Amino acid sequence: MSTAMLGLLTETSLHAGTGQMLGVIDLPIQRESHTSWPCVYGSAVKGAMRELAENKGHTWVEDVFGPDMQNGSEYAGALAITDARLLLLPVRSLTGHFKWVTCPAVLQRWQADYRRLGLPDGNDFSVSNTIDGNKALVSKSLTEQDLFLEEFRFKTQPREEIDKVVRSVAKLMGRERNEIEKALKSQLTVVNDDMFAHIARYATPVNAHIAIDNETKTVKPGALWYEETLPPDTLLYTALVAQTSRKDGKKKAKDVLGHIVDELFSGDQSYLQLGGNETVGMGWCRVKVLRGEN
Numbered sequence: 001m002s003t004a005m006l007g008l009l010t011e012t013s014l015h016a017g018t019g020q021m022l023g024v025i026d027l028p029i030q031r032e033s034h035t036s037w038p039c040v041y042g043s044a045v046k047g048a049m050r051e052l053a054e055n056k057g058h059t060w061v062e063d064v065f066g067p068d069m070q071n072g073s074e075y076a077g078a079l080a081i082t083d084a085r086l087l088l089l090p091v092r093s094l095t096g097h098f099k100w101v102t103c104p105a106v107l108q109r110w111q112a113d114y115r116r117l118g119l120p121d122g123n124d125f126s127v128s129n130t131i132d133g134n135k136a137l138v139s140k141s142l143t144e145q146d147l148f149l150e151e152f153r154f155k156t157q158p159r160e161e162i163d164k165v166v167r168s169v170a171k172l173m174g175r176e177r178n179e180i181e182k183a184l185k186s187q188l189t190v191v192n193d194d195m196f197a198h199i200a201r202y203a204t205p206v207n208a209h210i211a212i213d214n215e216t217k218t219v220k221p222g223a224l225w226y227e228e229t230l231p232p233d234t235l236l237y238t239a240l241v242a243q244t245s246r247k248d249g250k251k252k253a254k255d256v257l258g259h260i261v262d263e264l265f266s267g268d269q270s271y272l273q274l275g276g277n278e279t280v281g282m283g284w285c286r287v288k289v290l291r292g293e294n
Helices: 042-055 061-065 104-116 160-172 177-187 193-202 253-264
Strands: 002-010 079-081 084-092 098-102 135-139 146-149 152-159 188-190 206-212 219-228 235-242 270-273 284-291
Touching (some): 042 079, 042 253, 042 270, 061 253, 084 104, 084 160, 084 193, 098 146, 098 193, 104 193, 104 235, 135 160, 135 177, 152 160, 160 177, 160 188, 160 235, 160 284, 253 284
Parallel strands (some): 098 188, 135 152
Antiparallel strands (some): 002 284, 079 235, 084 098, 135 188, 146 152, 206 219, 270 284
């Protein structure tokens, strides 16, 4: 078995949808059922990666991802891909550019995923689970002040452990290390789990869309809908677990994973387009690979 983690930093808005709903938002984004945190289902991530590999003309697509749907009963793919889980959510703020917001539960789950995959240089930070509802933890380099996220007011508490979080998270963001660590120190904010659940549920962008009649150049009757998205600068991550190829058994797990990390996402400027609305430039994610030791 060979493992890796992919950091997915959105550079454009991302809409991985669940279909039409009867609520106020016509086209909501995918969310975890037990937390309501935004995510991108593993099937969508796998489909996007397969399409990218096919578009690049790679011959190992069926070894890694399995046969096409018509022959899906023959054997399974050799690569397991998890849901893309949320790590940092950008939230507008009256006291700065924007803030990358997370919470202890999100960070602890990321640490558990990190350990399970056997990634090197384990994340050794520890963030308190008992954060008051009106408090927000920030980098030790900042001063105590009032902080506004959406309509909420917080009192910041500079903590040394947030600097450790910054150093760990920076490894997933695919940008120059010193540059991104500097940005995270000024923008990373940790709130309590309940407050994060509320922000993650109600602070995501919702945009109105219309359709224009080509002849009259006016809005078509009834052609108005509301679409939810994840904003640019959202940080997600997904886990990869490779096994020996089930097609003929010739490709070992390290070879299967190597096709992804050494060919599909090689270099410092690797991208993956996720979700819908790709023809209007949505869903572009910068990819950073962290490879396990298994």
